[in-house]
Amino acid sequence: MKLLEPRKEPLASSAAAAAAKAPCKWAMKKKLVGGDAGYVLEDVPHLTDYMPELPTYPNPLQDNPAYSVVKQYFVNTDDTVTQKIVVRKNSARGTHFRRAGPRQRVYFQPDEVNAAIVTCGGLCPGLNTVIRELVCGLYDMYGVTSVVGIEGGYKGFYSRNTVTLTPKSVNDIHKRGGTILGTSRGGHDTAKIVDSLQDRGINQVYIIGGDGTQQGASVIYEEVRRRGLKCAVVGVPKTIDNDIAVIDKSFGFDTAVEEAQRAINAAHVEAESAENGIGVVKLMGRNSGFIAMYATLASRDVDCCLIPESPFYLEGKGGLLEFVEKRLKDSGHMVIVVAEGAGQDLIAQSMNFVDTQDQDHFKKKTNFPITLKYIDPTYMIRAVRSNASDNVYCTLLAHSALHGAMAGYSGFTVAPVNGRHAYIPFYRITEKQNKVVITDRMWARVLCSTNQPCFLSHEDVENMKHDDDERHHLHNTQLLDGSPAKCSPNCNGSAGAE
Numbered sequence: 001m002k003l004l005e006p007r008k009e010p011l012a013s014s015a016a017a018a019a020a021k022a023p024c025k026w027a028m029k030k031k032l033v034g035g036d037a038g039y040v041l042e043d044v045p046h047l048t049d050y051m052p053e054l055p056t057y058p059n060p061l062q063d064n065p066a067y068s069v070v071k072q073y074f075v076n077t078d079d080t081v082t083q084k085i086v087v088r089k090n091s092a093r094g095t096h097f098r099r100a101g102p103r104q105r106v107y108f109q110p111d112e113v114n115a116a117i118v119t120c121g122g123l124c125p126g127l128n129t130v131i132r133e134l135v136c137g138l139y140d141m142y143g144v145t146s147v148v149g150i151e152g153g154y155k156g157f158y159s160r161n162t163v164t165l166t167p168k169s170v171n172d173i174h175k176r177g178g179t180i181l182g183t184s185r186g187g188h189d190t191a192k193i194v195d196s197l198q199d200r201g202i203n204q205v206y207i208i209g210g211d212g213t214q215q216g217a218s219v220i221y222e223e224v225r226r227r228g229l230k231c232a233v234v235g236v237p238k239t240i241d242n243d244i245a246v247i248d249k250s251f252g253f254d255t256a257v258e259e260a261q262r263a264i265n266a267a268h269v270e271a272e273s274a275e276n277g278i279g280v281v282k283l284m285g286r287n288s289g290f291i292a293m294y295a296t297l298a299s300r301d302v303d304c305c306l307i308p309e310s311p312f313y314l315e316g317k318g319g320l321l322e323f324v325e326k327r328l329k330d331s332g333h334m335v336i337v338v339a340e341g342a343g344q345d346l347i348a349q350s351m352n353f354v355d356t357q358d359q360d361h362f363k364k365k366t367n368f369p370i371t372l373k374y375i376d377p378t379y380m381i382r383a384v385r386s387n388a389s390d391n392v393y394c395t396l397l398a399h400s401a402l403h404g405a406m407a408g409y410s411g412f413t414v415a416p417v418n419g420r421h422a423y424i425p426f427y428r429i430t431e432k433q434n435k436v437v438i439t440d441r442m443w444a445r446v447l448c449s450t451n452q453p454c455f456l457s458h459e460d461v462e463n464m465k466h467d468d469d470e471r472h473h474l475h476n477t478q479l480l481d482g483s484p485a486k487c488s489p490n491c492n493g494s495a496g497a498e
């Protein structure tokens with residue numbers, strides 16, 4: 001294994017190009033370790049990076065009756081998780097992340113730990129489950145008895161008192177939507193937050209939130225490190241939109257897609273029961289259409305799915321209205337699912353038919369009367385409690401997070417990559433957001449299932465494919481230590497690239 005020089009960012013995306021103009025502060029702080037055949041470990045920081053003399057202790061799990069019988073319960077320190085799961089015979093091994101899980105030695109004694117948990121950003125099903133499992137995991141697995149909640153997001157660090165969290169107080173919270181701690185989208189004052197950590201003697205902080213929150217967590221980590229504090233800063237990624245880069249899926253997404261089925265079913269029933277009935281369902285997704293795409297695929301009752309990534313136009317040959325008219329003539333009703341960010345250009349031209357409930361607009365544009373029912377379950381799909389599958393996922397996330405903190409890792413986000421939980425550096429989560437790639441197979445499946453037009457000309461499609469090829473080419477040929485090791489941040493097969 002050899003330490004590599006920090007690599008240069010590929011110029012494949014506008015974000016990367018911007019970073020090249022104003023070099024990213026992370027560029028000099030990456031912990032890259034190279035191995036054979038183009039193997040690269042993008043490692044996460046550890047408390048010993050700046051506190052080399054820290055003592056270690058045996059992991060209390062070795063004496064825990066539930067875990068001590070597990071064969072190979074502790075993760076080997078060399079275990080890593082590959083980002084690129086599909087390989088060819090001569091492919092470079094590419095990027096890897098440190099495998100999450102309990103380590104044989106830990107850097108905190110149980111009675112030394114003062115943990116804090118905060119939730120930031122928008123709501124998402126599963127927030128309470130993550131909080132519950134962090135608290136119960138710290139208590140039950142590591143014998144920690146001091147865990148507090150920070151109320152109201154980041155600003156709660158310096159404007160509110162903490163709330164004590166115990167297994168008893170969090171026992172039933174996974175059965176509720178929202179977050180018992182409250183959340184907010186403002187108030188990230190790094191110095192004040194770290195002052196508060198210091199004043200309260202907090203030495204493990206679990207920060208649950210989306211891309212903005214993880215950026216906030218990374219600057220908190222930087223400040224903690226600058227002050228030389230023994231405090232593990234751990235990010236748990238959350239976004240209902242499922243658009244976080246690198247990771248397989250974000251918690252709450254499954255639940256949201258499931259809940260969206262209820263709205264789609266209602267739209268279908270309404271549409272079917274009326275003459276030329278159209279049911280329109282608006283789903284979350286300001287910048288990406290994953291919820292709309294998966295809800296459409298799951299339902300099979302949807303005739304048209306509109307997402308921000310796929311431009312469309314209303315009038316003229318090949319436009320949406322022509323398609324609506326044809327579908328109504330063919331089957332007498334239709335269901336349209338629209339992500340909230342879809343058709344932004346049309347909104348700009350005051351042509352947003354989606355937000356209007358004015359059926360005259362449609363009547364004027366089509367040649368026959370229609371009955372339009374508009375259903376907006378936007379907040380309903382994220383305010384519900386998490387489903388069974390998300391509950392299990394949240395439990396594993398919480399456990400991976402606290403194992404990492406106890407093992408002394410800090411400044412990382414935890415999430416599954418190709419089915420295995422891994423510790424991922426903050427910059428990999430925040431440098432870009434995933435989008436639905438409309439030249440990938442998953443979007444083709446949607447078009448196949450709805451039989452909607454792709455609203456793009458042949459030339460548009462060819463241009464997009466060309467752009468994608470260039471993007472892949474640039475990522476694949478970007479050399480690390482002279483070897484072709486890097487794959488696209490998107491090539492982990494996440495969110496339907498298969």
Ligand SMILES: Nc1ncnc2c1ncn2[C@@H]1O[C@H](COP(=O)(O)OP(=O)(O)OP(=O)(O)O)[C@@H](O)[C@H]1O
Nearest residue numbers: 121122185186187188209210211212213215216239
């Ligand atoms: N670049 C940043 N640096 C520091 N703090 C940030 C940054 N961006 C956002 N934050 C802080 O993170 C918190 C949440 O941010 P934001 O509202 O963007 O939600 P999010 O975490 O992205 O979640 P969601 O998935 O709901 O959008 C806010 O308190 C905000 O001040």
Ligand SMILES: O=P(O)(O)OC[C@H]1O[C@](O)(CO)[C@@H](O)[C@@H]1O
Nearest residue numbers: 122210239240241284285286287
């Ligand atoms: O209304 P709020 O709380 O800002 O959150 C809504 C937004 O959050 C998101 O889910 C992003 O996290 C968007 O898709 C959505 O528009």
Ligand SMILES: [Mg+2]
Nearest residue numbers: 121210211212
């Ligand atoms: Mg966000």
